[in-house]
Amino acid sequence: MSVVVCLDKFRGSATAAQACAWLAAGIRAAGPGVPVVERPLADGGEGTVEALAAAGYSLVRADVMGPVAGMTVSAAIAVRGSRAVVELAQASGLALIPGGAPLTATTYGTGQLVRAALDLGCTQIVLAVGGSATTDGGAGLLTALGASVRDASGAPLPPGGGHLADAASLDLSGLDPRVPSVDVVLASDVDNPLLGPDGAARVFGPQKGAGPAQIERLEAGLARFADLMTARTGKDHTATPGAGAAGGTGFAALAALAARPQQGSAFMLDELDLPGLLRGAALCVVGEGRFDGQSLRGKAPCAAASLASRAHVPVTLVAGEIALPEPDLASLGITAAHSLLDVAETPRAAFERTEALLHAIGERIGSDLTR
Template identity: 40%
Template structure:
C-alpha cells in the first residue's frame, strides 16, 4: 500500500506537519508496512516556509526587521537545501496578526521588513526566491520593500518620502541608482491567488483596506496614492502596473514584485506542488489523503486540497479529504475531483474544543485509522480474513 499524504494546516489548530503525522499514524494501524509519502501543504500563505523546508530540506533563518509599524521584530524565513533558494512569507515581516485591531492603520504600515528579509537572504548567497503573498497589514504599494532594497521614492522637493501608504500620493520621482546590484541576478516566483488590480473599485485599497483598519476616508486616500504611484512608474519607467493581474495583492506588493523585480505570479498550490515535486512522488500511489480545517466553496476556488485532487485525477489516483468541517455542498468538490470528503469531528463539541491541537490530532488519527480499516476490508477477500 502506497499512500500520498498531502494536507494543509488546520489554521488556528495544528500545522500541516502535525496533521500529516496524525494521518500517517492512523494509516499504519491497518497497514504497518505502508509506504507513506508525507508532503505537508501550503498555498503560499501561512505555513509555506515550514511546508517547503519539511518537504525539501533546508534551514530556518531568524533575523531582525522592521515590523509593519516600523518597530523591530524577529522574522523567520527559510533557505532550501540547495543553499540558493530562499522562501519568504511576507506576513512574517508585515503581517496583520502583528498589529492589534486598535493600531491598524495602512497609512502608516510598511513592507520595509520584506525587503530586509530579501536583502538578508541575498547576503547569504540566495538568488532564487519563493515569496508567499498574503496576510499583510499594509497598503503601501510595496514601496517599503523597494526602499529596503535601495530604491528611493522622491517628493516634489527631491526628498525621500516616508514609509507607509501615506507616502504614495507624494511621490513625484524614482531613483534606482542605489539598488542592490545583486538584484539583477535574482529570480522571484510569487505565490499569489488573487487577481485584483492595483487601484480602483477592485484594487488593493477598496477590497482589502477595510480589513487592515482603513476608514472610508483612508480607502480613498490610499487609492489615490496607488493611482499616483502607478502613473509615476508608467511615466518614468514605462511599466504599466495597473495592467498586471494580482498587482493589488498584499496591499500592492504584487505590483512591486512584478513591476520592479520582474517576478512571475503563480498559483500558490501549483508553485508548492512544483517545488516539492509532488507529481513524481505520487506515482504508483494507491490513494491520496488531503485536507484542511474546512472544506467549502473557498476550497473549490483553488485552495491546496483541490490542487492535490486535480493532480491525482490525472493519474487515476482516488483522493480522500479530511477536515474539521465539510460544507453541505460537498458534491461540488466531488465533481472537481475529490473522491470523498469526511469530517473528523466525531461527537458534539464547541469550535474551541474541536480546534484544540490535541483533540484535532487524535480526531485525524482516529478517522484515518477507521477509513483505512474499511479500505483494508474491501481490498482483502473475505475468505482470507476468515483464515
C-alpha cells in the same frame, strides 16, 4: 501502495505539519504497515517556508523589521541550491499583528529578507506573497532594497500605504545592483489588479482592518504610487493579474524587479514532489481548516486534489469545516469527506481537540484501507 497526506494549516488550531502528523498517526494506528507520506501544504502564504523545510530545503534565519516600524521579528528564508524562497508572511504577515495596522503596515522587512537572500548568493528568489498585513504597494520592500520614495519637501515617506498619497517622487537608481541579474518569481494565487473594485485596497483592505475611509485613502495612495512607478519605468502594470497581491507587493515586484508570475500552489506542489509521490499511491488525503468557495480559487488543497484526480488516485478530504456541496467536491475527484465539525461535540471542541479528532479520522481512513 502509499497514502499521501497533504494538509494545509487548520488556522488557529494546527499548523500544516501538525495536521499532517496527527492524521497520519491515526492512519498508521489503524493500518499497521500502510506506508504514509506526509507533505504539509502551503500556497505561498503563511507556512510556505515550513512546508519547504519538510521537503528538504534548508532554513536561514534573519532578524528583520516586522509589519510595523519598531517591531523586529526573526524570519526564515528557505534555501535549496541557488534558489531562495522568501515568505512575505514571515516578515510582513497579518498573523504578526492580528489587530491589523492598515495604514502603517510595511513590507520593509520582506525587502530585508530579499537582501539577505542576495547576500547568500542566490540567483533565483521566489517571492511567496500570501497572508500580508500590508497595503503599501511594495514600497517598503523596494525601500529596503535601496529605492527611495519622498514627499514634496524631499523627506523620505513614512512607512505604510496610508502615506503613499503624499508621494512626490520615486527613485529606483539606488536599487541593489544585484537585482537585475537575479531571476525573481512572484508566487501568488491572487490574480487581482492593483486598483479598482477588484484591487488590493478594496478587496483585501477589510481583511487587514481597514474601514471605508481608510480603504479610499489606501486606494488613492496606490494610484499615486502607480503613477510614479509608471513614469519611472515606462510600463504600466496596474492591470496586470497579480499586481494586487499582498496589498500591491505584486505590483512592485512586477514593475521594479521584473518578476515573472507563477501560480503559488503549482510552484509548491512541484517543490513538494507531489506528482512523483502520487505515482502508485493508493490514496491522497487533502484538506485545511475550512474548505469553501475560496478553496476552489487555486488554493493548495484544491490543486492537490485535482492533481491526484488526474493521476487516477482516489482523494479523501479532511477539513475543520466543509462548506461546499457534494457536486463541487466530486468535480475535484473527492470521493470521501470528513469534517471535524461532524465528529466534534461542539464547534469549540473542533478547535480545542483538533489533534484527537484528526487522529480519530485518520483511524477511520486507515480502517477503510485495510478492509
